[in-house]
Amino acid sequence: MEYIEAKNKFIQAWGTLGTSWGINKTMAQIHALLLLSTESITTEDIMQELQISRGNANMNIRALIDWGIIEKEHKLGERKEFFKADKDIWELARQVSKERRRREIEPILRVLDQVQDVSGTNEEEIKEFKQVTGDLMGFSLKIDGMLDKFTKSDSNWFYKMLLKL
Amino acid sequence: MEYIEAKNKFIQAWGTLGTSWGINKTMAQIHALLLLSTESITTEDIMQELQISRGNANMNIRALIDWGIIEKEHKLGERKEFFKADKDIWELARQVSKERRRREIEPILRVLDQVQDVSGTNEEEIKEFKQVTGDLMGFSLKIDGMLDKFTKSDSNWFYKMLLKL
């Protein structure tokens, strides 16, 4: 398969995958493009490669920076900003885990916690409510702990863990 | 906190969480409602509780059944269909992992595989392309293997794994 075809295929697939995990398509595509770039590139390059507007490019680049998975670079004698992605996949996974944990697991844990002191007249439904939300919280806490360990470890730790299984 | 308030809060939070993980809000809310129900309920009940249309209820109930996380029940002497959720959170996690693996990880693995035999004139970009997509595939395969093991094990295995860490 020719490079250009493979590249487009990968960018497209990465966009689609992102979409089904709640990440907007353009954001994932910009990330894919940067993963493949041998050197850091400008907003103009991204606009041109993905055929998107300046506003769209700018917003999604910023979102990627907020997620901590790409970064700005300044080149000597250049006024433009350049961007590059971290090519270390383990680092990427760690960063994504960290952010999703913070943005999504923590809020649901907070709600599950708040909701634990429920009261009411129907014994059975109260019991069921506490049981289900309690189980959910227990499970979430376990996942949360695992992710915490994961985000603080190196790829080696994860690799060993997989072996132990 | 009063039961009705806690219930609504939980349903709302579950819907929001679903949304940020690419699952539609109503689908997640129906699931939350069923998790809290002490007995199986009808489409009418769901429509009434969540204030949604029949079509919407029907479509999302079907989606939940497709995901394998709720099921139909027929009651003796009743023509209506009743629905109930599996209350076992481990089972839920296992089922969701299984489905997402099939729907999302497998497709991306297929693309990464296809794209491996890339060719072109620019040595550096080909090398980088192979490196990045190869790493990504390696990582995805590891996650895939872990999920496979997870979906085929019982909660006890997972619990032990967490202890070993």
Next chain:
DNA sequence: TTAAATTTTCAGTAATTTTTGAAACATTAA
């Protein structure tokens, strides 16, 4: 300073996804 280059913002538009509601379809009871 002023001007040129670059980045950011955001109102309006477009695209996508979700929801409705009514009609078609299916099943069971009489």
Next chain:
DNA sequence: TTAATGTTTCAAAAATTACTGAAAATTTAA
């Protein structure tokens, strides 16, 4: 059968989300 009850489908509407493009803001060079 026919009628009543219940389920599914799907075109249209609504809601949400993403994108554009131009103007405003910011930064740097002269």
